[in-house]
Amino acid sequence: MKKNDQTIIRLQLSYFLLIGLILFMAIFGFYNTRIINENLKTITTTIQSKINIVSVLKESARERTLRLNQMVLLDDPFDIDSQWMKFNHHGAIFAQKRLELLSLNLSLQEKLLLDNQAVLTKKIIPVQLDIANLAIDSNKTVASLKLINVAAPLQEKIFSTLDELFDLYQLELTLNKQNANNAYNHIKSTSLFVGIIAVMLGILSAIWVTKRIRNYQKDVTSLNNNLENLVKERTEKLTQTEQSQRNLIENSLEGIITIDQDNRILSYNSAAESIFQFSSEDAIESDVNNLIKFTASKENIIFSKLVGTELEGTGITKTGYEIPLYVGVSEFSYNGRLLYSLFVRDITEQKQIEKLKNEFISTVSHELRTPITSIRGSLGLILGGVLGELPDKVINLLNLANNNANRLLFLINDLLDVQKIESGKIDFQFKSIDLVSLLKDAVGDNRGYADEYNVKLKIDTGLNSAVTSGDETKLQQVMANLLSNAIKYSPSGETVTVVLTSQNDKYCICVNDNGAGMADEFQSKIFEKFTQEDSSTTRSKGGTGLGLSIAKLIIEHHDSDLNFTSKLNEGTSFFFCLKKVSEQKYMK
16 A cells, blocks of 8 residues: 555544544534433423413403393393303313313412412402302392402402513513523533534544554464464464364264265265275265155155164165164254264164074073963962972972972063063064052952052042953053062062053053162163162062063053152152043944
8 A cells, every 4th residue: 555545544543533433523512412401391391381380370260250240230030040161160160271271380489479379269269159149139239349349359469469470471481491492502612612522532533543544454464474474373273173074074983974965975984984885976966855754654764864873774785785773863964954973873784783682582482481380380289289298398499499489480471571662572462451459459369468568559540430441451460560560679568559540542551669769870771671779678579670660661652651750768659651542432
């Protein structure tokens, strides 16, 4: 930039600063003048209103006096009656206007004058009424004397009071206008004085700004040089970071796929190439739904609804072969666009191991159940006396063997139930059932078990019937598990309550106990297999640790979920809800 150009810019800046200061002072003076005018207008309006009201008061008082005089002078009764009505009409106007005046903001002097007028009015009203009655009765002489000697002096005093009030308002109006003019002149002189100062400050500011601009130009030149070096350094670091991230993604053991909101693939690492057998060139810009399917939906997945979750799905390879996958979804923003990262892991080996485990459990359970059943039968016969009377020590040993055989059989049956439900090999017989009857049966079936622990069972419901659709046998199994757990962990003498309520389109069942509750760290794994809070509980209370897992799986097959709340030393509540069905359908 040339030196002359710089000088012109400095002068322009100084000029604009000077104009700005002058405008500021003009606005300041205009603003104050406007405030004065508005205040004057408000005050003038108020005083003018008072003047108008007092004028009406004076006029009403004169009209009232005139009508009273006419009544005394006239002889025709109809004319007298007409004057009487006008007399009262002007009296009403006088009273109304006086109330309007009292409602305004009044000074002490105004209030004193109005109080004096009120006293005089109270004195004159009985006199005027007496004169009017005398005039109506045609007693003109007495009415005239009373009008001249009594009413006229009081009326003159009222007029005098109103005149004083009128003169007071005229004086206030004149004084306020004079004060406003004085303030206006003061502001004009002040604005002129400050304007001169503003011009001087503008010139000084222009000189100061010119010097500052010269210094700023030097600083800007230095900053530009430093900024270029900083941008170059940051660019190199950003390039290194992007390369590191790219290497990390490419060398990840998990398949990482980046997609946009239309499910189009934007990036595709080497692990994903190994899983799907599609090259990166073939996958880019294609629809990710061609590679990944979810068993929960036959339609294309909307990944924005799955952010933060990990789902099980099926991958479709280039040859059409299906492989089981775990897919995690995360969300991020890049250059103002909302994108999604899919973290894909092949779980073929995991599925094979799980299948082998289930087959092993099923085989072992079936192979064990037959000999265990035979052992239980034999022990039952011996304990039943088929071999005759036995020594007490032998009976104790046989009882111990029989109890452990029963526990082993319960464990095998639970293992088979879990394996069948998870593999989908167990059939659910859905039909319309009444939950009220089901709960009564469940409580009745478990009452003997509760008596062993000295625990009471109670049903709390206001419903006569609650019809739902479900597998009655499996739901009885769920209730038996929840009730037995509540009974086992309830102190002696306590009550386990089964609550049945209606909530919108569902019936909800809750089993409440007043036991010791569960620790917070244990609650997250309560539904895991073979889970009990501690080994001492396992030994003292019994159980396989599979009951709640089975109950949760059964409830999930009823399109619901088994949940719970628990606090230490306060008890535990397990609850689930089932959809309502028509009672007419149940009756059929």
